[in-house]
Amino acid sequence: MPEPVKDLDKLDEQLKAVVQALQGAVKQGIPHVKEPQVVDKAIADCKEILDEIIAGNVKEWLN
């Protein structure tokens, strides 16, 4: 068997958690698109999560 890369499981779990959090925020927002308070909060949550992903501080996530 080949040697898997270091921290592969950690990265996988981290990304899985990010995806679940994003999907959760989207699911909260979609039924309430006409309720500014709820939908704006959902969009803000998505932005916060995505900003972290785009920043790409992988070492930080894995620690």
Add this chain to the structure above:
Amino acid sequence: MFSDKIELKDFDKMDPEYKELLGHVLTIQADCEIGGPHLYVEKMLPAAPTKLDQLIVARTAAEEIDHFRKVARVAGDIGVDVSFLLSQPNEKRFVETFRGLITTWEDNAVFGFLIDRVGRYQLEEFYDCSYLPMQRILPDIVTEELGHIEYGYNKTVELIESGDEGKAKAQKAVDYWYIRALDMFGRTGSKRSERYRYWGLKRRSNEQARQDYMNEVNPILKKIGLTVPDANQGRHFV
């Protein structure tokens, strides 16, 4: 032609060329998956025309991140670390299409319509491929890509139907992305592409996949009232 089916446990026994090609194609696939969100999230999440569109931008990004995760797992299991792609600046992406930033809604719509469709073609290359762990992650990824393509198509049609100004914007975006889409298939007569096919890692030559794409897309563009751009103008890979 190589016709065996390979599991992770067989990987060490494989020819070095097979290992190199598999690692390379997985790295590029991972780069394209994570390259999308890096291209459109920054400007399109706040600027999408409706709250629902904003949420769909976020959902699309979530799905692409998950595709990256799945490809990264397949690559990581064979010792190929693609995590560096998560912090790669856009200008260093493997595929030119992902070097830059999407700043207009029409570009975002056409990107889904045309570029995610190339993504589907790239993934379809792995159908029945020799590396089974890659084959197994495909169905869910392709289903989600189909959703991105449909959304991009619907948003493009909305723009066209909004009037002359919207149609002109859609055409301008198609003129830009169509050429990039064709380039994404790579060079005609590529030796590397031939080796991918020899090892059962891809099904079609670059030119055949590109032609199939044009055969699919050109009639759609005509049907929605747009002009098919000149396929030979501005191309980098012919």
